[in-house]
Amino acid sequence: MDPVGKLFDHSLHLIGLLDADGLVLRANQSALTFAGVTEDQIRNQPFWDTPFWSHDPEQRTRVREAVKQAACGETICFETTHPDADGHIRVIDFSIRPLPDENGRISFLVPEGRDITELRQAEISLKESETRYRTLFENAGDAILIMDGIRFSDCNDKALEIFACSRRDVIGQSPFRFSPLVQPDGCASEKKALQYIEAALAGQPQFFQWTHARFDGTKFDAEVSLNAIQVGRSSFLQAIVRDVTARKEAERKQAENEERFRFLTENTKDVVWILDVETLRFTYVNPSAVRQRGFTPEEIMAQPLDEALDKAGADYVRRLIAGHRAALEKGEEQLDQTVYYTEQMKQPHKNGSWIWTEATGSFRRNPSTGRLEIYGVTRDITERVHAEGEREKLERQLRQAQKMEAIGTLAGGISHDFNNILSVVLGNTNLVLKDLDPQSRIYKKLSMVVKAGERAADLVRQILSFSRHEEKTRQPLYIHIIVKEIVKLLKPSVPNTITIQTCLCADALSVCADPTEIHQVIMNLCANALYAMKETGGELCISLNPCSPPADFPGSDPSFIELTVHDTGPGMDREVLERVFEPFYTTKPREIGTGLGLWVVHGIVKAMGGTIEISSSLGSGTLVRILLPAAQSPIKEIPVARDALPGGNERLFVVDDETGIISFMTDFLTGLGYSVQAFVDSEKALDIFSRAPQEVDLLISDCIMPNRNGFDLVQAMRRLRPDLPVILCTGSTEEKMRAAAKKAGVQSFLIKPLDAFTLAMEIRKALPH
DSSP, X not given: OOHHHHHHHHOSSEEEEEETTOBEEEEOHHHHHHHTOOXXXXXXXXXXXXXXXXXXXXXXXXXXXXXXXXXXXXXXXXXXXXXXXTSOEEEEEEEEEEEEOTTSOEEEEEEEEEEOHHHHHHHHHXXXXXXXXXXXXXXXXXXXXXXETTEEEEEOHHHXXXXXXXXXXXXXXXXXXXXXXXXXXXXXXXXXXHXXXXXXXXXOOEEEEEEEEOTTSOEEEEEEEEEEEEETTEEEEEEEEEEOHHHHHHHHHHTTSOGGGXXXXXXXXXXXEEEETTTTEEEEEOTHHHHHHSOOHHHHHTSOHHHHSOHHHHHHHHHHHHHHHHHHHTTOOOTTSOOOEEEEEEEEOTTSOEEEEEEEEEEEEOTTTOOEXXXXXXXXXXXXXXHHHHHHHHHHHHHHHHHHHHHHHHHHXXXXXXXXXXXXXXXXXXXXXHTSOTTSHHHHHHHHHXXXXXXXXXXXXXXXXXXXXXXXXXXXXXXXXXXXXXXXXXXXXXXXXXXXXXXXXXXXXXXXXXXXXXXXXXXXXXXXXXXXXXTTOEEEEEEEEEEOOOTTOOSSXXXXXXXXXXXXXXXXXXXXXXXXXXXXXXXXXXXXXXXOXXXXXXXXXXXXXXXXXXXXXXXXXXXXEEEEEXXXXXXXXXXXXXXXXXXXXXXXXXXXXXXXXHHHHHHHHHXXXXXXXXXXXXXXXXXXXXXXXXXXXXXXXXXXXXXXXXXXXXXXXXXXXXXXXXXXXXXXXXXXXXXXXXXXXOSEEEESSOOHHHHHHHHHHHXXX
C-alpha cells in the first residue's frame, strides 16, 4: 500500500472519498467504526443519506449544499454533529475539499471530520471550573490572597475578616505589613517570607507555620500554604492563610491528657480496644462500641471472650495467643517490632443480630504492669460482606447470561443449514404425497413425516426466538388438543410397564400461546417423567382443569387453567429439586440430557404470565403444576383452501447451492406448469441470464451462497433487467436478512423450509398479471 493509502486507512480522523456527485466511493476504518457500518453498506450511497447525517434533516440539507459547493472547487468547513455507533451525538469539525486531477477538473471530493466533543466539553468544563474556583475563593473558610510579585492584588472576604481590615487596606500592600518584625524563632519576618516566596515562585509549594499581625497589630498563629499559579504568561502567588490560634490552644491542652491513649482516638468510627491475654477480658473499649454493637464499653468489658465473639472468632484469638506464647518460650517474642494480625469474624449485636467485623491487633506489654495485652481496632464490614455476596451473585448471573448468549449463538449458527435440510425433506415428501392415495398406509406414514418436519421447523424458530428473548406470536388455542396429540405420539414408544392416563376437563379450555411453545412444554415434562420411570415402571397422569389464579397474581381476572403432569417414579431429593430449572443442569447421562429442557419450560411459562411448581421427594414420584392465564378472546377457525395449487407457464430461474433443494424445486415447479432453469452456481446463473435477460419471467434465489450471495445476484441481474421480479429465500431467521431483502426491493422474502402452498401463491403474486 502506498503511503497516502496508509495515511487514509490509519488516520484517526473520519475521512472518506466521494465522486463529484457526492456518492461515497470509500471511507477509512475510523469513519466506519465511528458510524458502526461497513463500507459495503454506504458505498455508492449519496453522502448525505449515510448514517453520519441520519439524525438531522437540516444537516443533511446543509452537507448536500456543501457537496455542490465543493464540486465547484470551493473548500467548505463548518462545525456539525454526527451520531456514533451507539447513537450518541458527537461534535465534529467537518470539512469537504475538492480534489482536482492534473487537468484541474474536480473529479473527487474528500470529506473529513475530526471529533472535537471532548474539546468542547473541556471548554465548558474550564468555564465551570473558573466559576467554581471563584465561588470557592469567595466562600472559602480560610483567607485567600493573590500576590503579584510581593504585593497583594486580590483577596477574599475571609482574609478581610481574619486581618480585621477593609479591602483597600490589603490591595497593593506587601505581606510584611501583616507580620511582626520578627518571628518566634528569632528570624526577621521579611527575610524569611522572601525565602518562602522565592521557593514558591521556583515551583516548590510551601506550607509553614507563621505568626501574623492583624491590621491593628494583634498577633495570631496561622498555617500558610503558598503556591505559584500561572495565568497566561504571568506568574502569581496564591497564599492560603488559616487562623489556628484556637487549635494551638487545644493542642497545648491535649498534650496534658493521658499519654497511654495518645494514638487512640475517642471519636473514631471503629472500636478501639485492649484485651488482657491472661484473663481474656477487654480492659478498654472506646465509646464507638455503642454505635457498632449496641453495647456500652462497660458491658463489653464485663463479657467473657466467648460472649464477645462467635465461636470461630474466639477460637482464632486463643490460637493466636497460644502461638505467641510458644514463640515467647522459644525466645522469639516479637514485641520489639510491630506485628499486626487481621481476621474477619462475627460479633453479636445487642439487638440479637450478628455483624461482620474485621479486627486488627498487635501484642504489647502494659508499661505499668508488664502484663501481655493485645491492642486492636475493630471495623464493621457487614455492608462490605453483603456487597461482596451481591457481587458474587451478579457474577453468577453474568455467567448465566453468557451461557444463554452461547445458546443463541449456537442456534443462529445451525439454523440456516438445518432449515435447508428440512426444505429438502418436506419438499420432496410433499411431492411424493401428491402421487399417493390419501387412504393408503404409505400416505399416512409420510404425512407423519411432514408433520414432524413442520414441527422441527417450528422448533428451530422457537429456539432462536427464545434465546434472543423475542416476542412470540401467540393466539388462542385449545390446549387439550395438543395434550391428546402428544399422548398419541408417545404411546407407541412407551414400554408396557408404564401407563399413560389423561384427565381432561370436558369443557374446551384455551390459552393464548404459540402452539410450538405449548407442545414443547408438555413434551418436555412427559419425556422427563417417562425417563424417570424407565427402570421402575409406573403411571404418568396428565390433567387439565380450570382453577383460580395464583395468590400473588396482580390482576383481577380469576380465569386460569391448571395443567399437571404427575409420575409415580423414584422422585428427587432436595438438592436436585432446588436446581431443576438451572440451564445445563441434568441428572441424565451426557449423551442423553442437555440440561435445557426444564429451563426452556420455565422460561416459556413465565413469558406467558404463568407459574410453575415442582414437588417431589425420594420414593414419592414427581408432580409438576403449571398455572396459565386462560385466553380472553374466542378461537376463530379460519379455513384455508390449500388443495389446488396455482400454477402457470412462465419461465423461472431458480438458484440455490443445495442440490436437494434444486431437485425439489425443479420437480415441484415443473409440475405446476412452469418452465424451470435451475442452478447451484450463482455465477453460472448470472452468465446464462446475461445472454437473454428478457427470456426470464421470475428469479427465485437463496440468500446465502458461496461466491455471489443472493443480494449481489439480484443487484447484478437488475442492472441488466431493472424490472425483473424476484423472490428471495433463506434458512436464516436473522432480522437483518429481512431488512436487506426489503432494501433490495424484492417481491417476496420466504423463510425455509419452504411451504409448497405459500411458494405457489407467492410466485403468482410476484409475476405480472
